[in-house]
Amino acid sequence: MKLISSRDNPLFKELKQLAASAQARRKAGRSLLDGVHLAQAWLQQAQGAAPLICIVAESAEVNAEVVSVMDACRSLSGCQCIVLPDALYQSISQVENGVGLTLVVDTPQPQMPTQLSGASVLLDGLQDPGNLGSILRSAAASGIRQVFCSPGTVAAWSPKVLRAGMGAHFMLDIFENADLFMLCADAAVPVLATSSYATRSIYQADLQGEVVWLFGHEGQGVAPELMDAATTQVVIPHAGAMESLNVAAAAAVCFFEAMRQRQAAIIAAESAQ
Template identity: 60%
Template sequence: MKQISSRDNALYKELKHLASSASARKKAAKTMLDGVHLCQAFLQHRGAPELCVVSASCVEHHEVSGIIALCEEDGADCIVLPDNLYQALSQVENGVGILFVIAANQAQAPLQLSVNAVLLDNLQDPGNLGSILRSAAGAGIRQVFCSPGSASAWSPKVLRAGMGAHFLLEIFENVDLHTLINSSSIPILATSSHTDTSIYQIDLNRPLAWLFGHEGQGVDPELMALATDAVTIPQKAEIESLNVAASAAICFFEQVRQQITGATK
């Protein structure tokens, strides 16, 4: 493994730029996976990273050494940094010192919806986005489409919240949701407080797309008008609304329940 000890090293400067700048990550079409769990998930589902970076004190850690061995076996470059240089790259406090540099998914969105999917309109919070991705992957949903203005799906915060879900999903960013919905061959369901139809009354045992919006403003009215159905999640009147990530999880797993039982009740 190559050792880098100077903060003036060209590769280290590049890593520092990627770690600290969203625009640098976007320009390079790269991102960082921080910590053992994300690195293991990537190896399991996607293979070797572009680069494996390890802090000197963690090289002999039992989980890290296993990851390094797999990376080297697959021909990935691995470097060791002094702990102080590594910590300047990591956003995880008191974590095990390993991170991957990977290519951020830049796949082009399909022209038509045909499998279970999630559409996210101007979703802002990285934690909410990561949680929705995690729930979607857990529910067997395959595709996620994010509108322009949504949080970056491949940012370090979203990756940490997603806990490896990214590598089980097809994620498409900067998608014109109006065009996508208009060309859809499957129903589009949006949650709303202005309907009496609950998610427990509608047939979810079929391919469909869920539409969720901005944390405060909800789904854009023009998009809402294009939805096939609006559904609500029954709740106590004292609570005005649920967190969007919680709402999404409830919807996804009611769909799973209906797929298992074949019934809406």
């Protein structure tokens, strides 16, 4: 493990810039995974792709989980492992009272499909990092594998979204700056948008097959032209005076209702045999 103790070290300056600037991360095509959980998730899900850099705070060198990640990184060709004094480490970490471990990785760049043909999510102008991270977690947990984000949607690989996603990023193909209107127009499967003005309940919709879900901005919702491009609009019934659900909660309801219907169909088919 190489110890870097000077703030003037070129690598430290590069890491500090990556930590501070979304533009720098986009330009370099790199993301920072802060914490043991994200590091472990990357190593488990990235199919052998080595992190570029493993950064450890000096005080974390005695942490058993950190040592395990360090050992795994050192066994991978192409991963540089460095130790920073705690004061320097804190200047690149955005986690208060974190464990003292960060990986620098190449941001995955999956190939954009020509047509939507499987279970997917389209996100139009979502702004809150916590909402996006929560939607990614629910999508991954319910069997969805593709997420498409419009221009103007919060950066999917930002540190806050990564922390909220809790490793879901590495189980999904995430496409940013996607043309959602063209994807809707060419989709080979139904596109469903939630709307409080819809007359059809989500529980009345047939969700046993593959569907694409469309969700919009927390305040403004889905853009009108995109809403018109959806195959079907559905509403999530709820009691009380609340006008609507939080977008992340609404997405979870939709994803798991579709999963429930698929599993119910499988059970019914097995029972009929």
